[in-house]
Amino acid sequence: MVDPVSASGSLPAVTLTDQLGPVVAMRRLTESQYRNSIADVFGPEIKVAGRFEPIVRPTNELISVATAESTISPAGLEQFDAMARNIANQVIDSANRDLFVKCTPADAKQPDPNCASEVLTPIGRHLFRRPLTVAERDAYVKIAGNAVGPTGSFYDGLKLSLAGMLVSPNFLYVVERAQPDSAHPGAITLDNYSRASRLSFLLWDTTPNAALLDAASQGRLTNQAELTAIVRRMVTSPLIENGVRAFFTDMLLFEKFEDMTKDPMVFPRYNPDVANALPEQLLRTIVDLLVTQDGDYREMFTTRKTFVNRALGPLYEVPVSQSQGWVPYEFGPNDDRAGILGQAAFLSPGEAQQGRSSPTIRGRAIREVLLCQAVPNPPGNVSFDEFEKKDNKAKPTARMRLATHSENSVCSGCHSITDPIGLALEKFDGIGAFRAMENGAIIDTTGVLDGVTFNTVAGLGKAIGANKAATQCVAARAFEYATGRTNRDNDALVTALEEAFTADKYRFPALLMRIATMPETYRVPSPKPDAGSAKVASLTSSDQQGAKP
Amino acid sequence: MKMELSRRTALKGVLNGMAVTVAVPFLDCFLDSNGEALAATGAPLPTRFGTWFWGLGVNPPRWYPKNFGPDYDISVELEPIRALKQKINIFGNFNIPLDGNPNLPHGTGGPSIRSGAAPAAGGRSPGASFDVLISDVVGTRTRFRALDASATGDSRNSLSGRGNGNLNPAEGTAAGLYTRVFGPGFRDPNSATFTPDPMLLARQSVLSGVGDQRKALEAGLGASDKRRLDQYFTSLRQLEKQIEVELTKPEPLKACVVPGKAGESRPASSDIDNVIHNHNLMADLLVMALACDNTRVFNLSFNQGASGLTRQGSTITHHQLTHEEVLDNRLGYQPNVTFFVNKIMESWAYFVKALDSVKEGDRTLLDNTIVFAHSETEFAKFHTIDNIPMMTAGSGGGRIKTGIYVDGGGTPVSRLGLTLQQAMGVPVDRWGSKGLETNKPIKEIVV
Numbered sequence: 001m002v003d004p005v006s007a008s009g010s011l012p013a014v015t016l017t018d019q020l021g022p023v024v025a026m027r028r029l030t031e032s033q034y035r036n037s038i039a040d041v042f043g044p045e046i047k048v049a050g051r052f053e054p055i056v057r058p059t060n061e062l063i064s065v066a067t068a069e070s071t072i073s074p075a076g077l078e079q080f081d082a083m084a085r086n087i088a089n090q091v092i093d094s095a096n097r098d099l100f101v102k103c104t105p106a107d108a109k110q111p112d113p114n115c116a117s118e119v120l121t122p123i124g125r126h127l128f129r130r131p132l133t134v135a136e137r138d139a140y141v142k143i144a145g146n147a148v149g150p151t152g153s154f155y156d157g158l159k160l161s162l163a164g165m166l167v168s169p170n171f172l173y174v175v176e177r178a179q180p181d182s183a184h185p186g187a188i189t190l191d192n193y194s195r196a197s198r199l200s201f202l203l204w205d206t207t208p209n210a211a212l213l214d215a216a217s218q219g220r221l222t223n224q225a226e227l228t229a230i231v232r233r234m235v236t237s238p239l240i241e242n243g244v245r246a247f248f249t250d251m252l253l254f255e256k257f258e259d260m261t262k263d264p265m266v267f268p269r270y271n272p273d274v275a276n277a278l279p280e281q282l283l284r285t286i287v288d289l290l291v292t293q294d295g296d297y298r299e300m301f302t303t304r305k306t307f308v309n310r311a312l313g314p315l316y317e318v319p320v321s322q323s324q325g326w327v328p329y330e331f332g333p334n335d336d337r338a339g340i341l342g343q344a345a346f347l348s349p350g351e352a353q354q355g356r357s358s359p360t361i362r363g364r365a366i367r368e369v370l371l372c373q374a375v376p377n378p379p380g381n382v383s384f385d386e387f388e389k390k391d392n393k394a395k396p397t398a399r400m401r402l403a404t405h406s407e408n409s410v411c412s413g414c415h416s417i418t419d420p421i422g423l424a425l426e427k428f429d430g431i432g433a434f435r436a437m438e439n440g441a442i443i444d445t446t447g448v449l450d451g452v453t454f455n456t457v458a459g460l461g462k463a464i465g466a467n468k469a470a471t472q473c474v475a476a477r478a479f480e481y482a483t484g485r486t487n488r489d490n491d492a493l494v495t496a497l498e499e500a501f502t503a504d505k506y507r508f509p510a511l512l513m514r515i516a517t518m519p520e521t522y523r524v525p526s527p528k529p530d531a532g533s534a535k536v537a538s539l540t541s542s543d544q545q546g547a548k549p
Numbered sequence: 550m551k552m553e554l555s556r557r558t559a560l561k562g563v564l565n566g567m568a569v570t571v572a573v574p575f576l577d578c579f580l581d582s583n584g585e586a587l588a589a590t591g592a593p594l595p596t597r598f599g600t601w602f603w604g605l606g607v608n609p610p611r612w613y614p615k616n617f618g619p620d621y622d623i624s625v626e627l628e629p630i631r632a633l634k635q636k637i638n639i640f641g642n643f644n645i646p647l648d649g650n651p652n653l654p655h656g657t658g659g660p661s662i663r664s665g666a667a668p669a670a671g672g673r674s675p676g677a678s679f680d681v682l683i684s685d686v687v688g689t690r691t692r693f694r695a696l697d698a699s700a701t702g703d704s705r706n707s708l709s710g711r712g713n714g715n716l717n718p719a720e721g722t723a724a725g726l727y728t729r730v731f732g733p734g735f736r737d738p739n740s741a742t743f744t745p746d747p748m749l750l751a752r753q754s755v756l757s758g759v760g761d762q763r764k765a766l767e768a769g770l771g772a773s774d775k776r777r778l779d780q781y782f783t784s785l786r787q788l789e790k791q792i793e794v795e796l797t798k799p800e801p802l803k804a805c806v807v808p809g810k811a812g813e814s815r816p817a818s819s820d821i822d823n824v825i826h827n828h829n830l831m832a833d834l835l836v837m838a839l840a841c842d843n844t845r846v847f848n849l850s851f852n853q854g855a856s857g858l859t860r861q862g863s864t865i866t867h868h869q870l871t872h873e874e875v876l877d878n879r880l881g882y883q884p885n886v887t888f889f890v891n892k893i894m895e896s897w898a899y900f901v902k903a904l905d906s907v908k909e910g911d912r913t914l915l916d917n918t919i920v921f922a923h924s925e926t927e928f929a930k931f932h933t934i935d936n937i938p939m940m941t942a943g944s945g946g947g948r949i950k951t952g953i954y955v956d957g958g959g960t961p962v963s964r965l966g967l968t969l970q971q972a973m974g975v976p977v978d979r980w981g982s983k984g985l986e987t988n989k990p991i992k993e994i995v996v
Contacts, residue, residue: 056714
């Protein structure tokens with residue numbers, strides 16, 4: 001039996017002999033999935049240079065859900081095409097050629113279908129996450145041969161054909177296909193290769209390795225016992241860190257860091273090194289707690305343990321390490337900082353409010369991102385007349401200025417659910433640096449979340465952790481992340497997930513394990529009306545005559 | 550063609566990405582006697598369409614002219630366009646009926662104007678933007694169907710897309726825009742020699758091979774995924790088109806003066822001085838991309854809807870100021886917000902002038918273009934979305950009248966999208982949905 005966790009031990013490259021089932025979803029590769037796929041298939045030294053068409057996040061949804069609706073514009077494909085040719089050039093370039101081109105063409109200036117097939121068939125299996133069909137293999141061999149004409153080089157033909165694979169929708173989209181569900185007659189479920197992709201992108205944020213593809217080809221991923229064994233090994237692999245990072249990058253809206261800028265005159269302690277360090281600090285904290293320590297998810301909001309590098313020293317006013325790298329750091333029990341809410345990455349607001357802190361925006365982020373509770377937008381005709389006298393000496397702090405909202409019934413409905421949370425974070429300014437006073441007045445950090453009061457960040461963190469909405473939120477998000485579908489209509493499923501999470505003592509890898517082994521994760525909800533006519537690509541057995549061009 | 554070489558040599562050094570016209574008389578032979586068509590083929594000079602977006606509106610009483618109609622008076626905030634006003638239309642009193650959809654702060658105006666539908670939720674456009682519909686008609690013969698750029702460097706700052714969550718990503722740097730247009734693959738239309746790159750022929754066959762997989766992929770696909778796959782193959786066709794264009798010797802174009810390199814960009818930042826600098830570089834490159842007929846459609850964003858622009862040394866963004874700055878009772882407006890409005894209008898004037906400084910026969914590039922400029926709010930302090938400031942510059946080769954301040958009389962803003970689509974040759978007589986559905990083009994500017 002092949003161990004799916006070790007990358008070695010692949011079956012010989014073959015073309016697909018079974019029929020391809022109906023397509024039930026197409027999820028566009030994210031930037032990190034693309035980069036990780038290229039690194040895993042061709043090696044980390046292959047550079048991916050280019051700009052990725054962004055996948056737009058729908059309000060209060062995961063980008064992962066948007067991938068299932070995302071299209072590729074002409075400008076986006078132009079970029080993918082340029083990247084593809086660049087990657088293919090590096091792969092077939094003389095320096096790397098021996099790794100991928102094991103055969104020697106009879107004449108390097110002529111097409112050689114056999115050698116081209118030998119090279120492209122195994123690469124195609126990795127890029128398309130399933131064996132090529134005979135028709136596909138023949139097509140790419142033909143493309144390679146045709147390209148020899150104008151270029152006069154067998155190797156240039158290979159490069160161009162490989163570039164063709166890399167712009168194919170079969171690579172740029174994770175194409176999910178279904179088959180009848182033997183456990184539930186009449187229902188359909190994801191087929192083995194689609195499961196391999198789900199597992200690999202969910203748990204490791206990358207393309208399925210050879211061993212996982214082998215397991216798929218042997219039908220092991222539709223066997224519950226085998227599936228469980230494989231998932232267990234994947235969840236306990238060090239690569240799970242990549243999956244956890246990718247999930248929280250999505251859940252915590254990290255795209256905001258791509259465009260975040262701060263005025264250096266106003267925030268002298270903010271610079272590009274700090275900007276790059278902020279999301280990394282947050283991810284290191286999360287990975288250490290959830291993966292390395294296999295800790296309780298709720299402690300994410302209270303832990304004093306984090307990591308700092310030199311860039312962050314001045315921002316946090318902690319001793320700066322001589323080394324360039326990251327070092328563990330633990331805030332004292334009485335420090336104002338605790339949990340991820342006390343980290344600058346969380347405290348730095350987005351572009352529109354970059355200048356200073358906003359208890360409303362922070363409170364809203366906690367509601368929407370951590371508790372999955374949508375907060376309504378302010379009314380379009382909102383008037384800031386009462387709030388705008390911010391330089392008024394009578395109202396030096398945000399609390400005093402925001403009090404205006406509670407006096408106005410139009411505002412108080414929403415502000416009462418955001419501001420009392422965000423006010424607990426007011427001792428941190430617009431970039432998350434500590435301050436005790438605002439405009440010369442002492443900052444009062446008393447706050448309340450759903451009836452629980454606190455006056456420290458740690459207290460707020462404890463209240464969030466103890467709130468059922470927080471653990472339910474992350475469990476629901478993880479399921480959405482795995483499937484690319486929202487599941488807000490399925491209360492029973494969300495409740496069951498949260499109960500399982502509770503039973504697992506809120507250990508995140510255990511949650512991923514549950515999700516990756518649940519039949520619901522692979523069940524195809526209700527077949528799309530026009531998907532039933534499962535036409536299949538015309539395939540022939542690889543050992544038939546057409547196999548060897 | 551020795552003169553070609555000397556001409557290029559003469560231009561070298563004069564140019565730094567700027568739109569500069571240097572009279573080179575012999576090249577006029579490429580135009581017919583009226584200067585309106587290419588002599589070789591008789592094909593008319595191309596008509597271009599573009600958009601120019603800015604966020605957070607204006608101070609309406611200080612921006613709109615006092616009187617409707619032609620030869621409008623210039624209010625204080627429109628002062629930068631005074632010299633060009635005969636080529637610019639102003640549109641006032643056009644509304645966005647919401648029909649129960651929310652007024653998403655800074656999120657409703659832009660998509661409603663561009664797609665003719667008010668979005669139900671934030672984050673994505675409710676339908677195809679009309680610049681895309683225009684590019685489907687006029688953009689199919691050029692190397693790029695459209696070029697998109699964002700002066701703030703944010704590639705997500707785009708109102709152009711086909712709906713469905715798709716958004717045409719914007720170039721965020723002048724260097725990126727330069728490489729894309731004038732880097733490898735660019736063919737100087739005025740070059741004496743033309744040697745098609747054999748690699749292009751090979752790439753063409755590769756892409757057609759990828760296209761051949763369409764049938765196999767479409768088998769058993771649901772309707773919505775099929776639409777998405779259709780969009781992929783539309784993009785693939787554009788890529789093939791691009792290669793086809795690069796394989797064809799281009800028509801000589803006198804106005805095309807290939808910039809030697811992109812000017813030095815400043816780092817993407819919220820500082821308005823940097824944004825202006827980068828905007829001007831992008832404007833110059835877009836102008837030349839049009840003059841060299843590498844694209845006929847473009848979208849340029851100056852800032853975002855909820856603009857994060859700052860003045861150096863200030864903690865408060867343009868957006869925060871619109872809400873928090875006190876209306877100065879004596880002045881009647883917010884002075885710090887108005888600083889940004891003025892800078893934005895100066896930048897708009899820079900862009901229009903750059904187009905107008907390129908001669909195409911008897912006309913200018915601006916005359917052969919329609920640029921549609923708009924914001925996403927009228928008065929940002931209150932997020933008002935009726936009477937959002939909008940302009941057009943240029944007549945698109947005489948396809949619309951110019952120099953008019955048009956009174957929309959409270960009719961839907963989508964009339965502008967309909968009118969401009971029709972002017973650019975899109976076969977459409979009714980556009981928009983719900984309260985934004987209209988079949989009434991704006992007669993005042995229709996020729």
